[in-house]
Amino acid sequence: QVQLVESGGGLVQAGSSLRLSCAASGRTFSMYAMGWFRQAPGKEREFVAAIRWTGSTSYYSDSVKGRFTISRDNAKNTGYLQMNNLQPEDTAVYYCAGTSYLSSTYYYQLGSYAYWGQGTQVTVSS
DSSP: OEEEEEEOOEEEETTOOEEEEEEEEESOGGGSEEEEEEEOTTSOOEEEEEEOTTSSOEEEOTTTTTTEEEEEEGGGTEEEEEEOSOOGGGOEEEEEEEESSOOTTTTTOGGGOOEEOOOEEEEEEO
């Protein structure tokens, strides 16, 4: 069992940056792949980024590629999502997710992740 807690959200202007953190506790975080998802009001939760437990491979949605960077520090049991050049369409609740096995085919699907945090709000004003 892994418990995940997100932090770092807030209200920023368009063009700004934020770094989200995902603190893990419970079973060995380093053995789990991690993903970030987001859910805007009235919309379904969508994939943002994912990273393997080794940190060697990462995946991004087309909407954030080149602006967001996912990373992890297994020694600190923490994952990160660096978000640059934020835009109003990035406004959403951001969720951290964990899985013991990350499929290279289905990494973007919610059902691929067994553990979820409570989310942190990111609001980008124009």
